[in-house]
Amino acid sequence: MTAHDTPAASVLETIGETPLVELDAAPQSVPVYAKVETFNPGGSVKDRIGKHILQRLLERGEVSSGGTVVEPTAGNTGIGMAIAARQLDLQPVFVVPDGFSEEKERLMAALGAEVVNVSGEAGMSGATNRAREIAAQREDAVVPQQFATPLNAEAHYETTGQEILDALGEEIGAVVAGVGSGGTLMGIARAVSERVPGVRVVAVEPEGSTFGTLLGEAREEADYKTEGIGTHDPDVAELLDPDAIDEIVAVSDREAHAELNRLAAEEGHLVGSSAGAASVAARETAERIAEGDLDAPAETVVTVFPDSGERYLSKNIYGSFEAWEGKA
Ligand SMILES: Cc1ncc(COP(=O)(O)O)c(C=O)c1O
Numbered sequence: 001m002t003a004h005d006t007p008a009a010s011v012l013e014t015i016g017e018t019p020l021v022e023l024d025a026a027p028q029s030v031p032v033y034a035k036v037e038t039f040n041p042g043g044s045v046k047d048r049i050g051k052h053i054l055q056r057l058l059e060r061g062e063v064s065s066g067g068t069v070v071e072p073t074a075g076n077t078g079i080g081m082a083i084a085a086r087q088l089d090l091q092p093v094f095v096v097p098d099g100f101s102e103e104k105e106r107l108m109a110a111l112g113a114e115v116v117n118v119s120g121e122a123g124m125s126g127a128t129n130r131a132r133e134i135a136a137q138r139e140d141a142v143v144p145q146q147f148a149t150p151l152n153a154e155a156h157y158e159t160t161g162q163e164i165l166d167a168l169g170e171e172i173g174a175v176v177a178g179v180g181s182g183g184t185l186m187g188i189a190r191a192v193s194e195r196v197p198g199v200r201v202v203a204v205e206p207e208g209s210t211f212g213t214l215l216g217e218a219r220e221e222a223d224y225k226t227e228g229i230g231t232h233d234p235d236v237a238e239l240l241d242p243d244a245i246d247e248i249v250a251v252s253d254r255e256a257h258a259e260l261n262r263l264a265a266e267e268g269h270l271v272g273s274s275a276g277a278a279s280v281a282a283r284e285t286a287e288r289i290a291e292g293d294l295d296a297p298a299e300t301v302v303t304v305f306p307d308s309g310e311r312y313l314s315k316n317i318y319g320s321f322e323a324w325e326g327k328a
Contacts, residue, residue, distance in 0.1 A: 260317065
């Protein structure tokens, strides 16, 4: 989005400065605001890290102009990184486990990336191993590794978090966000807690994911449909610092799906399932603050809508839960 009153020199300048929109379905005394990341040129929050990570790696000389960037990704990071890579004269190669949305792969290819598939069973760790193999075979190749590089959370510390502070000042009681790599939540939480000590930090995962075990909570591992957040191997998300998180909320696929459909029909937000899950958890957090069940330094909750529902039309995201689940 960014400023529309001056011409932008490149698409990279249009990343970030997304709108912060108040949700209708929240308690009146505790408003919930969502950072709507669909306004980025690649349609997701991951445009931010694509730009930030690649600019820093080039500055540090970890890769040079004309080199290759190889990244394991379920999709949105590939799209964001492809946009930045091509503008910064890098060749993007993405390793994608089977089973994620087809739209994302098509968009990565349209943006000039090479897409390599690995079996869905191998998961993100299988994709990471394959990315390292590919990088080792090429000259001047780098694997940024969004799950491990501090540059991921730094992108959100410097941009998403600061934008939220610019919009709300110190009136922030809780930050609620879905966690995949954890970069979004960690970066925003660090920025906000520097200005608002004691801000409540809530991570969101799908039911069936096991991030909750990091805080000693019982979790039953199971498959889930919600895309972009959650894990079956919490140790992969090296950026996620359990000490910086107050609570990890599990949201069922059914609740996330109902909420993303409600957000579309009632509030005009076309957002994906991870946004549905974040919205459920953000509204619950606001209700608990409103009822006095939760201590928070201010009566306001902030969340993030990471991507668009249009990205999942082939997966029947709009309509019955059974059709999305693949059981209709
Ligand atoms: C749709 C979607 N939502 C949420 C996330 C989670 O963001 P993060 O990796 O910063 O935790 C991702 C990450 O890939 C995503 O693709």
